[in-house]
Amino acid sequence: MTFIYVQDEKQLKKWVDAIYLNHNSWDDYSYRLTFDATYVDSAGKPHALGQVKVAFLGVREGTLLLQGNTQKLSDAHYSLGQSQSYYETIRELPNAVGKRILNAMRDIVLDEARYKRVEDDEAFRVSLMRYLDMRKIESFRSILKGADINSSYAFAYSTEIGELFSLSVHPDSLPATNLHALIGRNGVGKTTLLANLAHAACTKPDELFLHPEYGRFDSEEPDSLFGNVVSVSYSAFDNFKVPTADGFERELLIPYDYIGLRLIKENRLKTRDELIDELISCLKVCLFSSRKEAWEQSLQILSHDPVFRRLPLAELADLNTEEEVERYRDVLSEMSTGHQIVLLSISRLVELVQDRTLVLYDEPECHLHPPLLASLIRAISNLLKQRNGVAIIATHSPVALQEVPQNCAWLIDRQEELRARPMDIETFGENVGYLTQRVFELEMRESSYYATIDEIVRRKNVRTIDDVVNALDGHLGGEGKAIAIALLTAKEHDLL
Template sequence: MQLTFFVIPNNTCFPETGKSQVYLRIDNWNDYSYKTLYEIVLFDEKGNKRELGYVKIANFGQTTEERIELPKQFEFLDERFFSLGQSDHYYSTLMTLERQLREKFLRNINDIVFNEELLKKALDEDVTTTSLLRDTSLTTIKGQYRRILNDGAILTRYNFAYETKQTNNEAGYRLEFKVEPESNPPTNIHVLIGRNGVGKTHLLNNIVKTLIKEPSNKGRFDYISDKQNEGYFFSRVVSVSYSAFDPFKPYIKTEGLRYEYIGLKEIRKDNITSLKNRDQLTIEFVKSFEHCFHVGKKDRLKKAISSLNSDPLFEELEITLLLEQNWDENKIKYIFDRLSSGHAIVLLTITKLVETLEEKTLLLLDEPEGHLHPPLLSAFIRTLSDILKDRNAVAIVATHSPVIVQEVPRSCVWKLSRFGLEAKAERVDTETFGENIGTLTREIFGLEVSKSGFHKLLKDDVENGLTYEQIIQKYSNQLGFEARLLLRALLSDKDIF
């Protein structure tokens, strides 16, 4: 069986028909001065067309100043070259081919997922670590991509724990996290909730330090379900926070996992941290959107943004149409600049996550509710869950918001409490997914709710001996349904009506 490869310029359309042919269209996307990207279409021996997406092709000894020209027509790449598909779609689509054709294609294009010896050799090349692995980690290659080619499932279970020891000035916690593939409701978002000061944010920061092997880290992971592969359990860690009191540090270099920071902070050349302004966030969004546009992530981004269309503003702006048109930077800037701060943060975060998340990413979010009204927050969490599922990733969210708790099952919620250096992590008593917000608020914050807000006002009135009618009159008949129920309960306890 013969398979012929053709290289075509970036301004050329793919043919609509062919047999046993592969077309590689040059893409001039620049990976830190390396140009290795090609869009690829394959026609099988029956003329069926397969759009594989994108592949990066490099050669041994390649420098940043050059793009190695491939022959305009060839049957196989020689030993100077090696390649890597840029998404699970690439390898999943190849799995729809007959085995003989699939293996011939992978062998002839020198694919480093298919050829383990070639992978070992390619890892010594700067072009591999800088360009080919820019959006894909070694964990993804050895895990997800190889698993796909072996006809395995993409989604995997997670079962891990994180533990911090009590010190002279810090409380200690042990938290377990489990993710079941295809579970309903989804279990890929885990929530840490509790009052201010219990250590939620500090815990997230410690998780980052542990994974990137920061010397000051004070915790450890226990990979319960994957004892043989602890070194590759996570492929990278991503932290997200848009708070002015953001706990995360945008580390430039790390010793452990690859680390991505998404947030307001930036490190200047003098190593001083400053906060980004709106113009800088616009530039960051445009770059991220462009990356997704050019590197085979259009469909993933389109799907994610479509999930946000339950919000009227996102629906009105029709942002997904930008992914169906030619690249237009000015139009993208214009739309982003029209957004409120909350909508802008959601769109930027979702776009950055589509850009950065890969298989076995651990995502950490600190108080995402800060800029979002409840319906937009719910839409964000559902969209986030879909992205995580698509990437076989997991998130841990620190929050005060029962709206977020309402979007996940009880098995994914840790209620944290602390008294001095004595800390406790426990599951809530009621099922949380879809539960009433008031019920969740009382369940999580309990006594604190009864001592604050309208609870305290009504309790004080009852303690002062007022009757139901007197209290109703005092508030000019403006008590809501829940307040009236609470009032009757308080009066019942006092035997006053």
């Protein structure tokens, strides 16, 4: 097994049956031990393994470990993959190649004796385990054994005035409980709430104590509740503060990723070309790793939309090299904005979601027509169920609400303080019109056709349903007539 230290993807060609380690600029308290690993098999096909941290006993801060090519790492070296997909991709390689890679990498998940040797090493504690805990290590070992790592978990979120909501996830539930919806009118504070959820999940306890406005998560879990946090928002007007945008590299409790239109560090919106570049890069990761099957399943769900069904996207799964993905740039560029956003969103989620990922999706209905929104919600829910993740979506769309069961739906409103109330009706598969009426009844009365009917009924000369219909020149549907009759009855009894 050959190790090649590279500095860009173009060098992934010369050697086969080789592990390419591309040094990542990430700095763990001056330790620079992070690499992006790719295995190129004997046929020249790349397999994106993901991030791995490599150290050796007694390594000094700032030491760059690998340069040039080497046939093996020394016995003093040790490594630890940083994600679920790293070990899944390695496990799925044929002909015991995965075990060869882990042995060559001096992996401490496979080699428990090596783990015992290095567990007190400073680099191991400070860098390799920065975002991991023993529960994660055990889940990685289970993955290598082919075991199911999905499990039930529950948590509550509280603000300064008390508990706002409590959620639970059960891997075998039907309908799925991995996706929860917060629904409410515009301006009630849903976007701010999602931003606070991200901060509460990612901020270390001693710092969180100084920011009560973020709220807090409570759980009976002995270790970190979430594995990582992913925020998704495609509104061009959002300017919420993300956990990594404080002007310096904050020390986060768990990793945070943002999916959307903003370039956070540059404080600007991405161009259309930059969004396509992001999609191409993401597809390369998904198609040449263990994420491929999840991506194909997600695309199959999205293909209920006629546009997705017509596009040759399924062909991507048959490609053998990353260069071939580039040939689809024109196809991807010609998609509508809504379809590009859906494909980028689900592809990035396939890339990032792992065991106990918390996904925070703000208004997924942005840019989407109702059937495509429903397909996106289903695809996300399916992915989360496979990966044991959980999503909280903030929405004002009853189409999104009808995709989740009652025990996963919360009505958000605000009087003096933000409140969350469990929905008092079953929401899964419920009629959109009925859900709209139950959630937005007051707003509808004040601003929709309801207000027009109410104004007509209040006229002194209007006494019957025919009077109402005539006042509208005959333009009144069945629901409108029912509303008019109810209002006329109230008027007759001096209740209007």
